[in-house]
Amino acid sequence: MPIPFETLIPYGIITVMFGISGAGLNKIKNMQSGGVRHRWSVDQWDKQMMDRDRRLTGHLRGQTDNPIAPTGFELNNPWRVEKRMS
Known part of the structure; x- marks a missing residue:
C-alpha cells in the first residue's frame, strides 16, 4: 500500500x-x-591571546604583523586593579 506524498x-x-x-x-x-571558522575548545591561553588581539586590532580574531604597538597600547592593560581605600 503506497504512502500518500x-x-x-x-x-x-x-x-x-x-x-x-x-x-x-x-x-x-x-x-x-572576522571571516574565519569558529574556534572550538578555547582554553585560558587562547582567550588571553584573543583578548590581546582584540586590543591590538579591534577584532577578536584579528592579528597584526606590525612589530610596534599602536599608540595608547602601553596603557591598555587588561588587568583590573582594585581601588585603594583612602
Missing part, C-alpha cells in the same frame, strides 16, 4: 528549516569571527 510534506519542511537555520547560524558565527 502529502504526509511527507511536513517532514520535508522540517528538514529544510533545520538546514536553513544551521546554515544561518554558521554564517553568523563566521561573520563574528
Whole structure:
C-alpha cells in the first residue's frame, strides 16, 4: 500500500528549516569571527591571546604583523586593579 506524498510534506519542511537555520547560524558565527571558522575548545591561553588581539586590532580574531604597538597600547592593560581605600 503506497504512502500518500502529502504526509511527507511536513517532514520535508522540517528538514529544510533545520538546514536553513544551521546554515544561518554558521554564517553568523563566521561573520563574528572576522571571516574565519569558529574556534572550538578555547582554553585560558587562547582567550588571553584573543583578548590581546582584540586590543591590538579591534577584532577578536584579528592579528597584526606590525612589530610596534599602536599608540595608547602601553596603557591598555587588561588587568583590573582594585581601588585603594583612602
